[in-house]
Amino acid sequence: MGPPTVLAVDSIYTSVHPARMQLVFPHGFSYLREWHGNCICNHAVVYFRLFQYLVHNKEILMKPIRVLLAALCAFTSFAHAGVVQLDLAPLYNIDGVANIGDASQSPLDQPNAGGNFVFLTQSLATSRVGASGNGLLDSGLYGADEFHPEMQLGYGLNPNGNNVLQFAGTGPANFTLAAGFYKEIHVAAMTGGGSSFLTLRLNYADGSATTRTAFVNDWYNDFGSTPDDYYLANGLDRISANLSVYENANDPALFGHRFLVDGSRKLLSFDFVANGTSQFEPRMNIFGAAAVTAAEVPEPGSVALLLIGVLGMAGCRRKKA
Numbered sequence: 626m627g628p629p630t631v632l633a634v635d636s637i638y639t640s641v642h643p644a645r646m647q648l649v650f651p652h653g654f655s656y657l658r659e660w661h662g663n664c665i666c667n668h669a670v671v672y673f674r675l676f677q678y679l680v681h682n683k684e685i686l687m688k689p690i691r692v693l694l695a696a697l698c699a700f701t702s703f704a705h706a707g708v709v710q711l712d713l714a715p716l717y718n719i720d721g722v723a724n725i726g727d728a729s730q731s732p733l734d735q736p737n738a739g740g741n742f743v744f745l746t747q748s749l750a751t752s753r754v755g756a757s758g759n760g761l762l763d764s765g766l767y768g769a770d771e772f773h774p775e776m777q778l779g780y781g782l783n784p785n786g787n788n789v790l791q792f793a794g795t796g797p798a799n800f801t802l803a804a805g806f807y808k809e810i811h812v813a814a815m816t817g818g819g820s821s822f823l824t825l826r827l828n829y830a831d832g833s834a835t836t837r838t839a840f841v842n843d844w845y846n847d848f849g850s851t852p853d854d855y856y857l858a859n860g861l862d863r864i865s866a867n868l869s870v871y872e873n874a875n876d877p878a879l880f881g882h883r884f885l886v887d888g889s890r891k892l893l894s895f896d897f898v899a900n901g902t903s904q905f906e907p908r909m910n911i912f913g914a915a916a917v918t919a920a921e922v923p924e925p926g927s928v929a930l931l932l933i934g935v936l937g938m939a940g941c942r943r944k945k946a
Contacts, residue, residue, distance in 0.1 A: 708774040709803065711810075711914040713790060714783065716798045716897075721789035721910055722761060722780035723864050725749050730866040731791070733844070734817025735906040742817070742863040742872065744879070746784070750862055753871050759862045761879065765913070772855040773811050773881050778913035790911040792899030797826070801894040802916060804830065808888040809917040810895065813857050815844040815879050818906025824898040825884045830891035836898075839882035841909055847878075857881045879912065888919025 719731035723745040734740040750758025765781020767773075780788035790798060814823060824838040842848060844863075850856060859878040864871050886892055899909045 707918040707920070708769075709807075709916045709918065710775075710777045711800065711802055711916055713779060713800065713911070713914060714787075716790045716800060716911075717779055717783075717787035719789050719791045719910075720780075720785070720787055721791065721912070722746060722784070723749055723866075723868055724763070724780075724784045725752060727785045728868055730868075732817070732866045732908075733789070733791070733815070733910050734908060736866075737905070740818060740906065741866050742870075743866050744861065744877070745864045746780075749864070753864075754862075754873055757873060759860055759873075759875055761858055761861065767813075767857050772850060772852060773857070773883070774809075774915050774917055776811060776813060776857070776881070776913055776915045778813055780912065788912070790897065792821075792897075792902045792909040792911075793905075794903045795899070797896045797898040799894055799896050800914075802892070804891055804893050806888050806890070806919040807886045807892050807916045808919040810884045810886060810914060811917070812839075812882050812884065812914045813879060813912040814839075814841050814882060814910060815877075815912075816841045816902075816907045816909050817844060818908060819843055819901070820846065821899060821901035821907050821909045823882065823909060823911075824900065826896040826898060827884075827886055827892060828894045828896070829887070830893050833890070835887065837884040837886075839884065841882065842878075842880060843907070844877040844879070853883045855881045855883075886916075886919075 720727070721730060721733050721743050723730050723743050725746070725748055730743045732741045733743050745760045746763045747758070747760040748763050750760035752758075761778075761780070763781070765778035767776045767778065769775045778788075782788070792798075810825060812823065812825075820843050821841050822838055823841050824836050826834055826836050828834050839854065848854065857879045860875050861877045861879070862871065862873050862875065863877050897911065901907060902909050
């Protein structure tokens with residue numbers, strides 16, 4: 626579900642009457658491309674207006690298959706996995722992202738000569754070097770794509786306080802989430818001054834525990850994205866912790882890692898365990914996390930749309946008869 630569905634709606638609509646798009650969607654067809662978690666946003670009014678347009682135009686009534694496809698597109702949110710943003714604020718121990726008006730950061734790599742750098746927001750990058758600057762999204766909100774759900778990173782919620790969990794030869798950190806059934810946990814992370822390993826120890830309600838491990842690359846490393854390891858942001862710049870040195874590097878990256886969870890068991894908490902870090906470098910840094918639920922529950926609006934679709938199809942058949 627996701628991009629293929631958007632393409633399906635595009636092809637149906639543009640093949641019917643692209644000139645009338647603005648009449649039906651005053652804000653443009655991009656309205657349908659809003660995302661909620663990892664599925665198309667459940668804007669019932671938008672879907673209904675698309676369905677209504679197709680049904681009430683006589684040239685479309687002669688093509689019932691398009692009506693059916695439009696109705697099916699309207700119900701893409703019928704069953705989907707929910708996304709839960711995990712608030713890691715109690716675990717954050719450094720401010721690792723510089724922004725305008727914030728001059729006190731802690732380095733994401735070694736705190737001495739050759740290191741002492743942090744990420745910076747796009748607004749700060751632009752203020753320093755203009756259009757050539759490349760920073761993290763100011764909001765810290767990264768929309769869903771084919772690799773990850775929507776993810777809200779900590780610096781977007783607390784730009785001037787602690788917003789990164791750093792491991793520098795330090796022990797595990799435990800996070801308790803709302804007990805439930807999850808199938809994936811996604812973590813935004815990178816390592817400064819080398820690479821390291823991040824293990825999630827998953828603690829279930831039945832008393833059992835399993836572990837999943839990811840290789841967390843140095844922020845200057847490159848690799849091919851997979852469903853388990855991918856980029857949240859790439860081609861970035863960096864700045865010294867005291868904002869005195871700007872590196873227009875167009876290279877550092879922030880990575881995302883997927884950890885699979887047993888969706889048949891209730892998850893209570895998990896532990897972040899960093900391996901391969903030290904007091905100086907490498908240093909592992911975690912910027913945020915999101916969980917994908919295992920339960921697929923029909924949304925009320927989608928059920929209503931399904932009934933409307935069935936009734937609409939029945940009405941079309943009567944008119945033709």
